[in-house]
Amino acid sequence: MNATAQALVLPFITQVTRAVSLSENVKVLGGIPFAEDGTYLEWLSILGFTIGCYYVIYTFYALCFHPLRKYPGPWHLAVSNIPNRWSTISGNSSYWLYDLHEKYGPIVRVAPNEISYSDPQAWQDIYGPQPNQRLGMPKDPKFFSSFEDKKTAASIITSQPKDYMRMRHIYSYGFSKQVMLAKEEMIQGIIDRAMEALRQTKQQPQDIVQIFRATDFSIVTEIVFGKAYHIFDRPTYQPWFKSLMGWIRSTAVITATTDYPLGKLAAWLLTPRSVLKQRNVYLKYVNGEIEERIGESNAGRKDVVQLMFETTDQPKLAESDIRANLPFMVIAASETTTTLMSGMIAHLLNSPDALSQLTAEVRGRFRSPSDITIATVNNLPFLNACVNEALRVYPAAPTQLPRVVPGEGATVCNRWVPGGTKVYVAPYATFRSAENFYQPDAFLPQRWLPENGESFDVDKKNAWRPFGLGAHECPGQVITNLITRLIMCKLLLSFDLELCADSQDWLSRQPVWIVWDKPELLIKARPAAA
Structure with missing residues (x-):
């Protein structure tokens, strides 16, 4: 107080x-x-x-x-942060912030000491490099420490600037295009196995979210641990990848209770038992794999763990650092990719013209699945536009990432903010604001094409930051973008897709616990005519 x-x-x-x-x-x-x-x-x-x-x-x-008394927002949020935190616990945070910004404008006081922004300038002012803050404003330590299950070492999420840049260097290389090219045969094999699994369904309804998740998880764990888990063929590991959302949702609840006494107890009481069980399953599997992989530190594998051991940066990462980072890394790299592809295919199946145009582009460029490679998938303008638009209307990371204004205070969107204030950009509210985009709620990939027409001249493209901004920009975005393009091209080349009636409203009001809690997305996949 x-x-x-x-x-x-x-x-x-x-x-x-x-x-x-x-x-x-x-x-x-x-x-x-x-x-x-x-x-x-x-x-x-x-x-x-x-x-x-x-x-x-x-x-x-x-x-x-209060120093923030002149900022717009409802009076009850100025005196209590309980509504804000409850919106996170209930999975309603992104919609809640969107509604507030629609009513009060691009700058809203959403808690006694907390401001949310949907103004594009806030990206730079909060997350961009500053004269005395090379990495942008400091992270909110309470929020980000919630992602760590072990407090014995700092992870890339909570590390100080020096350690952060050292860790980021490893992750950026581990998930780089260079590494993916070296592992392309493995990646292509996993994707081809997913296409075969779809073909074997014989046009019966299938949950494409789980197919995407199994594919992404198999690729990411291969890159991280250097081990083929073959999720489609080995039921032993299926509980692991199916428990991802349990860890994510329970972590979201923890982030909402860290401000309170007995916050961990409150999080435990407010999290459904089934979700806590999933969290424990995930941690059991991932920690077991971490210990096994650390025990093989000299295996000579070209994976992310080996990069951690071999880094020339000083000081070297300790085993405790590796243990602290890997549980979150696996989820961050795989689930964001699953989210992007699920949202993209759902919007395409609800937009026949866009689906037809993208299918024509893919089939006009490639004659067989073997033509689809890392080197060839980036040169499809409409595919790139669809990926960008999917990231706008259905962001892979819709949750706000709070920063703390330094003690001397700072200017955000041309207004002074006192030191110690929590500030952030609300991605969903920003991407869906009519102040930033023409027809913001419509899936219109053409807005990202050079010949998009005058209607889109009002778009503020600098509002679109789906992977963040600055030094904290997501290091896994390369793998997300490449895997998405590879899978989408093979999927649309090989199949004609149909959305099942039970999934017509799939896009309506999904809960958000850090990422979207995606229900079944049932589709039918009919082999395309040769």
């Missing part, structure tokens, strides 16, 4: 404590003051009155004297 508010409220508490201690008619039993007649209602009333005064005074302070 702010020092000014404390100065107003603490005298009330002091007076009550003093009254209790001086009273000759009070006995203390078990630390609770009782009157001689055995009741404690009088003192309970005083305590209740004191607490009531505390909140009345704090509310008055938050609305009338």
Whole structure:
């Protein structure tokens, strides 16, 4: 609580404590003051009155004297962060922020000490390099520490600038195009196995989300651990990749409770038991694989773990650093790719013209699946436009990533923000704002083409930052973009797709726990005519 508010409220508490201690008619039993007649209602009333005064005074302070008092937003959010945190716990945060920005504008006070932005300039002001902050504003330590299951070492999520750049160098190379080219045969084999699995369905409804997830997970774990898990053929590992959302959702709840006393207990109570069970399954599998891989540190594999051991950067990463980073890395690299592809195919199946145009482009460029390679998939303009538009209307990472304004304060969107304030860009609200994009709720890939027409001249393309900005820009975006293009090209070359009736409303109000909690997306895949 702010020092000014404390100065107003603490005298009330002091007076009550003093009254209790001086009273000759009070006995203390078990630390609770009782009157001689055995009741404690009088003192309970005083305590209740004191607490009531505390909140009345704090509310008055938050609305009338707080440094953020002039920022727009509903009054109840200025006095409590509970609505904000509950929106995260309930999976409604992205929509909640969108509604607030639609009503109050591009800058909104969403908690007593928290501001959300949908103004494109905020990307640079918050996350971009600053004169005294090369990596942008500092991360909110409470929020980001929620992603770590072990506090014995810092991960790339919570590390300080020096360690962060050292870790980022490893991850950027481990998920680079160069590494993917070296592993292309393996990647193509996994994708071809996924296409074969679809072909074997004989046009029966299939959940394409799970097919995408199994494919992405197989590729990412091969790149990270150097080991082929063959998810399609080995049921042993299927509980692992199916438990990803359990870890993600439970982590989202933890991020919402870190501000409170007994926050971990609150997170445990507020998370469904089935979700906690999934979290434990995920951690059991991933930690087991980490220990096995660390035990083979001299195996000579060309994977991300080997890069961690062989890095020439000093100081070298300790085994504890590796253990702290890998659980999140596997999810971040695989689930964002699954999200992008699921959202893209859902929008295409609901946009027949766009699907027809993309299918024609793919089949006009490639004659057989073997023609589809890492070197050839980037030269399809409409495919690139569809990927960009999918990332706009269905961002792979729709959750806001809070930063803390440095102690000296900073200017964000031409307004002064005092030090210690939490600030962030709300991606979903930003990408869906009519202030930033023409027909923001429509899936219109043509907006990303050079010959897009005058209607799209109003688009503020600098509002579109699907992988973040600056030094903290997602190091896994290369693998996400390449895998998405490879799979989409092979899928549309090999099959004619149909959306099943049960999935017609798939895009409506999905919960968001860091990423979209994607339900079944049922499709029928009919082999394309030769």
